[in-house]
Amino acid sequence: MLVRQICNKRCVVIEEDAVVASALKKLEAAAIPMAPVLDEQQKIRGVVSLEVLRGAAANRLLANTPVAGVMSEDFLSISDDASLDSLWELPTYYLVVMDSQAMPWSIVTKDQIGGSLFRSIKKRADQLENVLEFAHNGIIGINKEGVVTVYNRAAEEIIWRKKKDALGRHLSQVIIPQGLLDILETGEVQLAHKFTVEYANHIRTYMTHRTPIFANGEIIGAVGVFQDISEIEAISNELNSVKQLNEELRTIIDASYDGILVADAEGVVHRVNGAFERVMGIDAKDILDQPLDKAVDNISTTIVAAVTTSKKRQSTVVERAGSQLLLTGNPVLDKKEELTRVVINVRDLTELNELRSQLEQSEELTRRYHSELNELRNQLMEEKGIVVHSAKMKKVLDLVLRVAQVDSTVLLLGESGVGKEIVAKVIHANSKREQGPFIKVNCGAIPENLLESELFGYEPGAFTGASRDGKLGLFELAHNGTLLLDEIGDLPLSLQVKLLRAIQDREIYRVGGQQPRLINVRIVAATNQNLEEMRQKGEFREDLYFRLNVIPINIPPLRERKEEIVPLVKKFKNHFCEVYGLERQLSPEVTDCFWHYDWPGNIRELENIIERLVVTSRFQTITVEELPEHLQVKGRNGSPGLNLSGIMPLKDAMLELEKQLLSQALKEYGSTYKAAQALGVNQSTIVRKINRIKDEFGIDLNVNS
Structure with a gap:
């Protein structure tokens, strides 16, 4: 601020030989508090104030004396563009402000300068207080004893402590962490220090800058500025996640053995992987950000055009450089079903065809080995x-x-x-x-x-x-x-x-x-x-x-492989008939009893029973009555055989036999797949016959597949 800014109006001048009474009237008429006193050469001799003149005029002895006797010679002449800050340092009380013609313009005192400076400083302090109070960032200031001296509104929201409860208290009673106290000891600036605060199940992240305050080379305090960066942290974390996902996507695309090209709806190439370069024989840098019709060839361009038109997957097989390639274009649509990208997948079918051929050869070898194994098994069974x-x-x-x-x-x-x-x-x-x-x-x-x-x-x-x-x-x-x-x-x-x-x-x-x-x-x-x-x-x-x-x-045990009972019976019967020179046959009812018996003695028991029947039977055909009692009971309590009371169509008899066989096989093995294996047919045949039995007899065998 300049001194001219506090000068209200031009002052009057008093001649040094003027008496006190006339000088008083002149100042009162001009309504100014003081005036300079000039000599005959119009040079300033001193300064006289209205208050001094009134005091002297009250004394009849001094009223008619010259003003030179009551004026103050403690003054300095100053320019009207002098700053108040510089004038405050001057040792004199009265300062005569000179105009551009070096004539007295006004007089100011140290009191006026101090008052003006105080009002200016207070105004600036109020402005600074408002700036601090309404700053978005929290601000805390402490003195050298660690007592909080500055605490704004944002700090209240960040620290969850009212200003009245913070000011005048030691920092340790106001906030944690207390890194600001360390600044008083080290005098070092701490920038971008991050910390978290948890309050009422909410976690917030803050960034703080801590700075020491110096005066005359000594630390007199410190200030901390806090910024809530929780949202920024969340955005940063989300951005990092997006970057990570993008990197994973890039890695996955590059790791694909199939070639991948990504183009936009206009056919401009945005991304290709290494496999695409390998399969198509094209360098990625030559086609990125280029239209497909200029970058690749008509093959890819045709696929993109077809996908763009139909917005559906399109595929084609082409020959290129002696290789057979499968190109598949897939559309990428936004929420409005608008096409945004086209992804072209290129697969080299040459190697796949070779693998298919090798697989067919392997399957053929497997079938051959399986056939040879069955032949070896059959040969072994015949020999042994x-x-x-x-x-x-x-x-x-x-x-x-x-x-x-x-x-x-x-x-x-x-x-x-x-x-x-x-x-x-x-x-x-x-x-x-x-x-x-x-x-x-x-x-x-x-x-x-x-x-x-x-x-x-x-x-x-x-x-x-x-x-x-x-x-x-x-x-x-x-x-x-x-x-x-x-x-x-x-x-x-x-x-x-x-x-x-x-x-x-x-x-x-x-x-x-x-x-x-x-x-x-x-x-x-x-x-x-x-x-x-x-x-x-x-x-x-x-x-x-x-x-x-x-x-x-x-x-x-034999009860778990009943399919072998009839062949074993036939084998043992033929053997003992040959050994003993006899001819014997077993009635179907006897075979049925054998089928439903549990055979705790297994094959050895079966062999002994057959030998006994062959030797002891009185007739050529062995009947149920000749069986041991326990075999007869088991046979009657088991599922009945195919008993005919008279002549019936062969078709009906075969259907009845199928029903009994299927029912027994499904009951024993629990699934159509295993039953099909046991009966030596395909699973589909079993399912078809089950449905037929349901239609013909109304019987649901109710089995699992």
Whole structure:
């Protein structure tokens, strides 16, 4: 502010020889508080105020004296463009303001300057206060003791503390964190410091700038400016998510083995992946941001045009550089169903066609191998007299033939009479040891005191009654062959340790012998007992169990593979008729009884029953009356056979037979798929016949697919 701005009007001048009374009248007439006193040369001699003149005029002795006697010589002459700030530093009380002609214009005092400066400073302070109060960012100021001196309205909203509760308090009682206190100690500026505040289950993020306040080189306080950046953080996080998704999308597109090109509705290329460059033989930088008709060729252009017109997927197969390519264009529509992008997918069918050809060749080989396997299975059944008609036994036989090729220990599990010994012989006959011996020992049929010498042999004179030449054990007799340990569950615990050592070390010690004897024997163990349960009860050694249970093969009982009952009956009947020179036939009712019987003794029981019937029957045709009582009861309580009371059309009889077969197969196997396998037909045939039975008989067999 300049001094001329506080001068109200031009002052009057007083001659130094003028008396006090006349000078007083002149000032009162001009209504000014003071005036300069000039000498004869019009130079300023001093300053006289209205107050001084009034005081002197009141004194009759001074009223008619010259003003020079009461004037003040404590003054300075100043220019009218001098600033108030500079004048405040001057030592004199009266300041005479001179105009451009160096004539007195006005007089100001130190009091006037101070008042003007105070009002100016107060105005600026009020403006600053308003700026701070209405600033969008929160502002907190503290003095060097850490007491809050500045606290605006935005700070209230950020810190959730009223201004009246913050001003005059130590910062530690107002806000956390208290990093602003650290500024008082370090004097360093902290910019862009981020922190979060949680209040009433709301979390807000703020950015703060902390700055020290210096005066005369010393820290007198600090100010912190807070900005709520929660929305910015949310936008930033969303932007980062979009960037991440975009990067993932780019990575996925680039990782695609198929070529991908993205164009807009006008056909301008926006993105291609590396596979597109490879398949089409085009560099991406040559086609990006270029129209398709100029960048690629008519092939892609045609696809884009077709998709743009139809807004539907379009595909075509073309030949390019000796390769067969499948081009597929997919439209990308916005919410208004307007086309925004066209995505072209290019797939090289050349390699796919080669893979298809290889797959067809592989399937052909699989069919050939499957046919050869079936032929081998049939040949094996013919040679060994094995009857395999059920799906379960076919799986068992397939596993047996695969296992036979290696020397792994096999554990045959199944009820008594299911044919474990026959399976063991099949394993031996189809192994690399087929030229070697096949030795069987029933561990439950030999007394415990003799079993050790039977298995491992003995040296001459090993015990009383021993042969003077000693004896070979079954392990030695089975050297280079197969040893079947039947009923392994009956092996005494005392011998289980020696058997384990023989299997692990491939050597044995004869009874009474000191030298080990090397053996090369494949072990096949068999049992109708639950070895797992015996192991848990401590009745069978755990280490031996795991050594034997390398390849377990479960042989299903005859009641679970009834498809083999009739073929087995035929086989046994023919065999015993040939052995005994007899001719016998079984009535259909007998076969039906066999079908519905559970056969707890399995194949062995069936074989014994057939032999008994062939030998004891008095007639050529064996009837139900000749069957044992338990077989007759089971047959009558089972599902009835096809009983005819008279002549009926063959078509109806066949339909009745189909109904019974399907009902039995579905009941036993639970699904049309498994029933179809058991009956040797396609699943679709089973479903068709079920529907026919429902139409003809009104019977819903109600099965799963």
